[in-house]
Amino acid sequence: MAERLAGKIAVVTGAANGIGQGCADMFAREGATVIGIDRADCDLTNEAAVNAHFAAIGAQHGRIDVLVNAAAFAVFDWIENLSYADWKTTLTGELDIVFLATRAAWPWLKASGKASVINFASANAAHALEGSPALAHCAGKGGVLAMTRQLAMEGAPHGIRANTIAPGFIKTAATRAHLAADPAFEGQVLSKNMLKRLGEPEDIAWCAVWLASDEARYVTGANIPVDAGATAW
Template sequence: MFDTGKYFSLKGQTAVITGGSTGLGLAITRCMVGAGAKVVVLSFESGEQGQKALEEFGGKAVFYHFNITDTDHTQEMVDRIIAEHGPVSILVNNAGNHCKKFIEEMTVEDYVSVLNVHLVGAFALTKALFPHMKEQKKGSILFQASMTSFIGQPQVAGYATAKAGYLGLVHTLAAEGGSYGVRVNAIAPGWIDTPMYHKATDEDEVRRNKILGRIPMNKVGDPLDIGMAAVFLSSDAAGYISGSCLPVDGGALIGF
């Protein structure tokens, strides 16, 4: 009998996940550990906070305090991870920050700060790991995109610029890595049941109804929906998928 399950397994692989101890990043960590991977989490959180968040994984996920905007030390951190945990075959660029202001209120410094975390930091980490993955002829790199990669939303100029920029990185890196077995994709979460979603909608029924009204499935997603998508795209089951952005949005992009 054909064993489909083995193609979805991440057993024996090591994944690096930025921002992997909170929110959607934690859901990705949970799913990847469940699929058999060892996970290295990089986060700006304190070591105590990060280690507490990862306690449930019993050593299958380890925490490193690292600010991904500290690009002068990115290669040093990558070299340390490989030395301590062996070959890395999965990278999930999930870390981010947010600045919700109308453009006339947003300073250039606000804008640059968002780009430095999302785009520059993710680029530096990817650049540091890319030769390693090419050499081992195996790698899956994921970027956490967004609905704002595709649609307009007010007050998030920096965030939307960064998330749209991920698509350019995905296309270019997929072209550069394809012949070496390095696949590059993105996930675009829709509205997901997170504290951020509840903060935005619990006291705003009009906004909540507007959101649900454009989702054909008439519900918001679960964080594990994003984690499972990350497992799939990183697994051999997605071995011929590269250069794509997968919306996980209940159909919101095509909703009317």
């Protein structure tokens, strides 16, 4: 089905690489008008800059139909090595920027009348993967999961749906570096996967297209694992 997002105004953060880029590219192929945001466009940790950027988008387009909060950054380390600064950096990079972007977009999502917010939790919000020093990341993504359920409740009277996708291990520039640093880690990931391969950004983007489309008009407050079955057992 082509043009599943025809006529929709979609804002995608983190659109320059990884899952965000995969979503932005596929949304465009499915007919959406895509406004990509990355660090070069707007500092998503700067409240004033985020508010101004979304105000400009709203002024130009009059509404936002889809918000994809794919931007994130995190520090991965074991608890005995993880500084408080690293902890706060990760919560800023995985939780605060979702809040700031969503709050800034909210008036324009309300203007749509049938908007979709797509956030990203993680398989790490459901399980601890042996060999992965992801304490702060787990906390950040667990927070996104809880926040999105609340957004679904607050958005429902305005026709705003809010859902999370929980990716498993997806091959991006960042995760390829992790695999290169620890060649044994891929085997640990695959040992949890029912489907014995690593994911690609496209695997997540297909789910995001569905959540953004009118096909998912009755879906809100949901968390959809796209993780090769890693959290199913």
